[in-house]
Amino acid sequence: MSKSLENKEFGVKEIARLANVSIATVDRVLHNRKGVSEATKKRINDIIKEFDYKPNIIASRLASKRTSTFAVLIPSSTETGFWEAPLSGIDRASKNLKQYGITVRKFFFDLNDKNSFLKQVAEIMQLQIDGILVAPSFIEEATQLASICGERKIPYVFINSDVPGQNSVCYIGPHLFCSGYQAAQLMDFAVKSGKILVINVSKELDQYHHLLRKEEGFRAYFEKNNRKLEILKIDIKKTDASSIAFALDEVLTKEKGVEGVFVTNSRVSSVAHYFEQKGMDKVLIGYDFLKENIKYLELGLIQFLICQKPEEQGYRGIMTLHRYADLNERNIEDQFMPIDIVTKENYRFYHN
Amino acid sequence: MSKSLENKEFGVKEIARLANVSIATVDRVLHNRKGVSEATKKRINDIIKEFDYKPNIIASRLASKRTSTFAVLIPSSTETGFWEAPLSGIDRASKNLKQYGITVRKFFFDLNDKNSFLKQVAEIMQLQIDGILVAPSFIEEATQLASICGERKIPYVFINSDVPGQNSVCYIGPHLFCSGYQAAQLMDFAVKSGKILVINVSKELDQYHHLLRKEEGFRAYFEKNNRKLEILKIDIKKTDASSIAFALDEVLTKEKGVEGVFVTNSRVSSVAHYFEQKGMDKVLIGYDFLKENIKYLELGLIQFLICQKPEEQGYRGIMTLHRYADLNERNIEDQFMPIDIVTKENYRFYHN
């Protein structure tokens, strides 16, 4: 370690000296506060520009003791455990930002209960909040949240799935269509003949559901590449093992020659479990780096898992609010996560 | 934004008051400086423990104006452009750390000239340096560097390839064996019959070369899984297009039925170029997210690229030196990069 000697920083004091004003006036100009004559304002701004002055964030933070509070609204951890990863990314970010006086308050809703979402929104609105990170699982309710935020000028970031047409700071999550497209390519490599089965497992499967966008991408690949495979599909609106087994029994008895199965979300382990029970051997592709899924990957019952950095989604979500609310950045772009391909051979090195 | 009111920070001033000493003495204890009686030292430490005092890093940085300087020693950018990514990660880290007074000095050596490595080491040793980030491309020369650092107590981190048995802070880079193993699994999916050809392209191919560890992993997969495919191999010790074409002409004339080709480094684009010229259609797997490689991925001449976050390697390298030298962390573990699988369908979303 050594001391920084020479470049004795060019700061407010120096600007004040050059402009023949006090540092308080310099501070006013720096923060666009009123009460400064146009003349001195210009003089100061010219000096700032000439010397390319950059404020010392450390000193500024120390002096101001400014703090922000962000709210997080995501599903409570379900049996699949998917939401634990974003949550841990959120915690990592808030740990990093704590030293700058930034607080993160977490709120959870029930994925099976749209009302719980609204209830939590009401809770959040009681507080003094500088930004919201939200998983807009229910389109309509999320739209309501967006409009409240619009009125109150509270910035909000969407993670994991998007609600286009809203005025969010940005979206952070997978490009659903493309991730389905990627799944199809892998399927194409691994299956040389036979039929393909697409399975959507979700209690909330309306026509706008984001799982369907993955299915569209999946189908698009085969069309684009002129592959004439037959693609079947089923929607399973219950998530328990026996409902899934029942649905699979039905389709696999009726349809012979299914060689590849694509499950559009993390429920792929339930399907793997079924195949294990029945001693079936098919190419199985699904989503998410979850304990159960990795187990079946390891066993060779799942060939590929597509993962989209859920931890990082949470981390980036908070950091993005910080950039917007504290660092005053604007025009922040949507952040699409990579489409990671996880296999039996590389999962041990995967960074969630 | 709001002000943090209540918890008026518990700091050195408060500790000093409770211990009946001056804050200067508290500071001495905090930094393990000598010149404090055992009695007062204990008194102060007890208070620190009791109140779980955490120093305010911001204030500390502002007051001390402490700085560190790290040196980076990596190959200069070659025609493949591989080293641009680690370099940009290094720049990103040094930009982040600049506000804390940390300086990064960059030194480059020629991958075809071991002496240039040693020359740069000599340059670095002229300076006051608090740590070195080095790509140990030449085992023997890197070992020399390690022993010099040992004498001078300068910490060093290896990136991209490792020199085991040295006393480095840690290694940051791919697990070479496992990445070859992964390549083999993909090859196994994509090639159903025929022979496989492994190609090492490098001017420096001694028996310890790190490319060979990838080849070992590749072969291990087929053995472990009892695949009886025939695996051929060639080493090409010149990197120009015509040398590569000549070597490929030779092997592909002699050996018929080669269906899959595995190139153990980023030179895969040269092989793709050859196939393009000859109108050949094979499964081709290689390494690294480089412009030329992506071009052939896009064209369908390369099926899979394995990538190992070169940008992140550089970023983590600097951050790790910072953690060790400035934040006094110890027992820092090796950091293996994920084994990312990049395809025509997901490369647009890849985060290098």
Add this chain to the structure above:
DNA sequence: CTGAAAGCGCTTACAG
């Protein structure tokens, strides 16, 4: 072995 005082580069009342 210990302490008083100045200072890091900003921000914030307060006074005029």
Add this chain to the structure above:
DNA sequence: CTGAAAGCGCTTACAG
């Protein structure tokens, strides 16, 4: 519209 002064929580000479 503007400035003097105190203060953020530490570190650093310097003096004893």
